[in-house]
Amino acid sequence: MAKGVTMIKYIFKRLLLLIPVSLCTSALVFFMMALAPGDPVTAILGTDKPEAVEAKRIELGLDKPIGTQFVNYMQGLLKGDLGVSYTSKKPVFNEYISRFPSTLKLTFYAMIVVVLIAVPIGIISAIKQYSLFDNIGMIVALTGISMPSFWLGLLLILLFSLKLGWLPSAGNSAPGAVILPAITLGATMAANLTRTTRSTMLEVIRQDYIRTARAKGVGYRITIIRHALKNAVIPMITVMCVEFASMLAGACVVETVFSWPGVGRLTIDAINRKDRPLAIGCLIMTAIVISLVSTLLDILYALVDPRIRAGMGGKNKNV
Amino acid sequence: MYKSDIKNDVHTQGRKHFSLRGQIWIRLCKNKSAILGLIIIITIFFIAFIADHIVNYEEDVIQPNVSIRLQWPNSEHVLGTDELGRDVLSRIIYGSRMSLMIGVLAVVFSLTTGVILGTLAAFYGGTIDTVIMRICDIFEGLPSFLMAVVITAAFGTNIVNLMIAVGLGTFSACTRIIRGNVLMVKDQDYVEAGYAMGANDFQIIMFHIMPNCVATIIVQASLRVGSGITTASALSFLGLGVQPPNPEWGAMLSGGRAYLLDSSYLTLFPGLAIMITILAFNMLGDGLRDALDPRLKR
Amino acid sequence: MGKEYLLEVKDLSVYYETDEGTAKAVNNLDIQLEKGKTLGLVGETGSGKTTTALAMIRLVPDPPGVIKSGEIILDGMDIFKLSEKEMDTLVRGTNVSMIFQDPMTSLNPVMTVGYQIAETIKIHQKISNDEAEKKAEEMLELVGIPAARSKEFPHQFSGGMKQRVIIAIALACNPKLLIADEPTTALDVTIQAQVLETMKNLKDKFGMAMIMITHDLGIVAEVCDEVSVIYAGRIVEHGEIREVFKNTLHPYTEGLFGSLPRINDNREMLMPIPGLMPDPMDLPSGCAFSPRCKYATISCSKTIPKKKYITETHYVACIAYDDPEFKLKGV
Numbered sequence: 001m002a003k004g005v006t007m008i009k010y011i012f013k014r015l016l017l018l019i020p021v022s023l024c025t026s027a028l029v030f031f032m033m034a035l036a037p038g039d040p041v042t043a044i045l046g047t048d049k050p051e052a053v054e055a056k057r058i059e060l061g062l063d064k065p066i067g068t069q070f071v072n073y074m075q076g077l078l079k080g081d082l083g084v085s086y087t088s089k090k091p092v093f094n095e096y097i098s099r100f101p102s103t104l105k106l107t108f109y110a111m112i113v114v115v116l117i118a119v120p121i122g123i124i125s126a127i128k129q130y131s132l133f134d135n136i137g138m139i140v141a142l143t144g145i146s147m148p149s150f151w152l153g154l155l156l157i158l159l160f161s162l163k164l165g166w167l168p169s170a171g172n173s174a175p176g177a178v179i180l181p182a183i184t185l186g187a188t189m190a191a192n193l194t195r196t197t198r199s200t201m202l203e204v205i206r207q208d209y210i211r212t213a214r215a216k217g218v219g220y221r222i223t224i225i226r227h228a229l230k231n232a233v234i235p236m237i238t239v240m241c242v243e244f245a246s247m248l249a250g251a252c253v254v255e256t257v258f259s260w261p262g263v264g265r266l267t268i269d270a271i272n273r274k275d276r277p278l279a280i281g282c283l284i285m286t287a288i289v290i291s292l293v294s295t296l297l298d299i300l301y302a303l304v305d306p307r308i309r310a311g312m313g314g315k316n317k318n319v
Numbered sequence: 320m321y322k323s324d325i326k327n328d329v330h331t332q333g334r335k336h337f338s339l340r341g342q343i344w345i346r347l348c349k350n351k352s353a354i355l356g357l358i359i360i361i362t363i364f365f366i367a368f369i370a371d372h373i374v375n376y377e378e379d380v381i382q383p384n385v386s387i388r389l390q391w392p393n394s395e396h397v398l399g400t401d402e403l404g405r406d407v408l409s410r411i412i413y414g415s416r417m418s419l420m421i422g423v424l425a426v427v428f429s430l431t432t433g434v435i436l437g438t439l440a441a442f443y444g445g446t447i448d449t450v451i452m453r454i455c456d457i458f459e460g461l462p463s464f465l466m467a468v469v470i471t472a473a474f475g476t477n478i479v480n481l482m483i484a485v486g487l488g489t490f491s492a493c494t495r496i497i498r499g500n501v502l503m504v505k506d507q508d509y510v511e512a513g514y515a516m517g518a519n520d521f522q523i524i525m526f527h528i529m530p531n532c533v534a535t536i537i538v539q540a541s542l543r544v545g546s547g548i549t550t551a552s553a554l555s556f557l558g559l560g561v562q563p564p565n566p567e568w569g570a571m572l573s574g575g576r577a578y579l580l581d582s583s584y585l586t587l588f589p590g591l592a593i594m595i596t597i598l599a600f601n602m603l604g605d606g607l608r609d610a611l612d613p614r615l616k617r
Numbered sequence: 618m619g620k621e622y623l624l625e626v627k628d629l630s631v632y633y634e635t636d637e638g639t640a641k642a643v644n645n646l647d648i649q650l651e652k653g654k655t656l657g658l659v660g661e662t663g664s665g666k667t668t669t670a671l672a673m674i675r676l677v678p679d680p681p682g683v684i685k686s687g688e689i690i691l692d693g694m695d696i697f698k699l700s701e702k703e704m705d706t707l708v709r710g711t712n713v714s715m716i717f718q719d720p721m722t723s724l725n726p727v728m729t730v731g732y733q734i735a736e737t738i739k740i741h742q743k744i745s746n747d748e749a750e751k752k753a754e755e756m757l758e759l760v761g762i763p764a765a766r767s768k769e770f771p772h773q774f775s776g777g778m779k780q781r782v783i784i785a786i787a788l789a790c791n792p793k794l795l796i797a798d799e800p801t802t803a804l805d806v807t808i809q810a811q812v813l814e815t816m817k818n819l820k821d822k823f824g825m826a827m828i829m830i831t832h833d834l835g836i837v838a839e840v841c842d843e844v845s846v847i848y849a850g851r852i853v854e855h856g857e858i859r860e861v862f863k864n865t866l867h868p869y870t871e872g873l874f875g876s877l878p879r880i881n882d883n884r885e886m887l888m889p890i891p892g893l894m895p896d897p898m899d900l901p902s903g904c905a906f907s908p909r910c911k912y913a914t915i916s917c918s919k920t921i922p923k924k925k926y927i928t929e930t931h932y933v934a935c936i937a938y939d940d941p942e943f944k945l946k947g948v
Contacts, residue, residue: 146598151590154579154586209723249462
């Protein structure tokens with residue numbers, strides 16, 4: 001059907017757009033890291049005997065001018081080769097992929113926390129605007145976005161791990177180890193999403209078509225669920241996309257606090273240890289993952305909002 | 320009320336009219352949490368300002384004094400001493416300077432860039448717009464926190480770089496917001512009228528477009544200081560930001576981490592300081608947003 | 618009177634209580650409407666017309682709107698005594714339908730028009746989805762839209778067609794009363810004529826009563842049997858069309874007619890009514906129109922005028938008519 005074909009074309013176009021943007025971001029990251037102060041070679045070798053340093057330089061390809069290094073790197077990137085970690089001597093790509101599932105697990109559980117808490121609270125707060133529930137909800141949400149996630153993490157560890165001994169505080173081996181990190185990662189996002197859900201719902205509830213539905217005899221509850229939510233979901237998808245990107249960033253901090261073996265902690269460690277290929281590789285991979293997810297969400301957006309769908313199909317009869 | 324009802328049935332002519340600024344101020348004052356936030360912010364600024372006079376930098380903030388390390392709050396050290404024997408209260412007071420400076424200056428940088436680029440992009444459109452938008456896309460390839468990480472890693476970890484890092488992480492969002500605002504304003508009839516009267520581009524921007532963006536700028540400013548402080552303290556916590564012995568709140572949390580169970584006050588107090596500061600800015604920011612655009616009243 | 622009224626509104630008062638003050642939108646309003654008749658509710662913006670209409674189906678936004686007094690009897694049902702569920706099943710969409718002013722925003726953008734019509738039908742009648750869809754398509758044909766378009770979305774229709782879809786939704790369950798709040802104000806003049814024509818035909822076909830809320834006296838002349846003139850939330854004059862048009866009684870009504878341009882009138886200037894509508898938060902004492910009225914006397918600002926019947930069907934709320942010799946001077 002015509003609609004299917006245009007949808008595929010749209011998906012293709014969006015995916016195609018991914019590539020130049022990702023490449024440019026990768027280039028940006030590369031140059032930034034290449035400019036980093038501190039010589040990685042001396043850090044690795046632990047010595048600064050000139051011959052050893054020189055030899056290592058040549059071995060790592062660091063003697064060549066920046067331009068050549070960049071081109072080599074980009075060529076490697078396009079082939080899927082992200083270089084080799086200075087510290088572990090293993091390919092960067094493998095290092096990243098091996099730890100990616102852990103981060104994914106963490107993010108997944110955090111997302112569940114976020115959606116299950118934030119969305120209902122946001123909707124109920126909007127429906128019962130100015131009620132006690134609303135006021136308390138908004139105060140809690142405001143506090144939530146004002147709390148740094150690493151502080152929350154430390155406090156949770158202090159209470160539930162050290163003082164009460166209920167939950168583990170590090171690693172991902174023990175059962176239930178994901179609980180505290182997931183709550184920490186999800187808390188700030190949940191606070192944000194609650195506020196956004198509430199304001200989106202408030203906007204939607206004030207629309208004229210809600211009044212039309214009520215005047216038809218559609219009950220209040222059904223109006224909210226069937227008419228309002230359907231419209232509110234659309235801007236919320238955009239917000240969720242932004243939240244997901246923030247989550248991957250937040251994972252760096254949370255994984256560090258909880259010693260969670262994910263890609264976030266890998267990235268931070270790599271930067272601290274001046275393991276340049278690993279650091280650059282992790283950052284680039286993260287950028288690519290985020291681009292992929294946001295493209296997916298864009299496509300989801302188009303599927304859900306008929307106005308965008310029609311814009312693609314060209315069946316705009318507007319008579 | 321529904322949007323059409325507002326147009327039709329309840330209107331406000333014939334009543335006492337305050338100036339626009341007066342109305343905004345009144346709305347703001349009615350918002351108790353915004354006023355509370357403002358008071359807290361002024362207090363923190365004041366403390367940061369007089370920090371040098373109440374705290375001796377060399378002795379209390381930096382000088383390690385291992386013999387009195389890890390003391391719980393007592394009469395001599397109201398908030399206790401840290402792992403190197405330094406007075407926690409003094410460090411928190413001094414740390415307010417760091418956080419405020421980084422937060423405020425990062426936002427100033429971010430917004431200024433955003434205003435300039437956003438206005439240029441929206442006003443002149445065409446290639447300039449495309450170029451600026453692509454630059455934003457590239458900087459948005461990574462979430463703002465990671466972008467800040469990259470920049471501090473690249474340029475080194477001093478305060479100025481931290482400010483630039485945090486600023487560069489968010490300028491693209493500011494640019495888009497300002498651009499949207501200008502796009503909305505520049506098609507208004509009064510802009511066309513301005514041209515008809517013979518104003519040039521610069522005059523139009525300064526006298527017609529900018530005043531309509533002020534509200535957006537103010538709201539964005541107060542809201543982003545909060546996230547700026549969060550980013551800065553997170554970076555310091557990870558060791559990528561302010562370096563010891565600088566008394567930055569995030570760095571203090573990092574230092575106290577090893578003593579989480581036995582000296583939990585080391586975690587509690589700096590964290591509270593961060594939270595209260597950010598909370599105050601958020602309350603003020605929310606209040607400003609409600610006051611400047613009551614239609615969006617939450 | 619002995620007549621069977623479909624709708625009786627007695628002494629209705631609706632206030633909006635906000636932080637900035639209380640807006641008295643509707644004040645002691647009376648309306649009586651027989652089956653099958655069309656009443657025009659005429660007034661300027663801000664006179665309380667929409668609030669009156671919303672009160673009839675109890676959709677006055679609840680903060681800040683409050684029903685201060687009054688009784689609304691519709692087809693024997695006391696509107697203010699029904700539960701919310703009874704309102705949904707017995708009144709809204711089925712006995713009374715209401716259509717609003719702005720067609721561009723009154724339809725849900727993410728649902729097909731066919732669905733939105735069928736939804737009304739399914740709420741009030743126990744039929745299957747397929748049957749409801751069929752009936753929805755029939756309604757579309759009735760308002761002049763090809764049935765094949767029932768699967769399309771609102772943004773694919775023009776303003777006039779959207780308003781017709783809204784009319785289809787309103788009439789889907791054959792209501793006894795249709796309240797139309799300025800249904801054509803937002804449309805082009807040529808489209809206005811078409812939509813009004815559609816409404817008239819359907820009204821005759823279904824034998825509906827209609828309340829046409831408008832500020833346009835031309836529409837009133839076209840479509841209505843009776844007219845009520847509303848000012849500051851009160852009815853100041855009411856009567857059959859011929860009576861009110863030929864023998865205008867209230868100074869405000871006179872002003873409304875006088876501010877219209879007329880083709881066979883060779884005057885050079887229009888005569889607008891001086892002054893502005895009063896602020897509902899700060900209504901003048903006594904007769905709300907007295908500050909702008911050229912016949913006003915001191916006693917006008919002392920008491921609120923009561924209804925005075927000049928003929929069996931034509932009344933006016935103006936104390937000038939206590940003097941049987943009083944006549945308007947003409948504009």
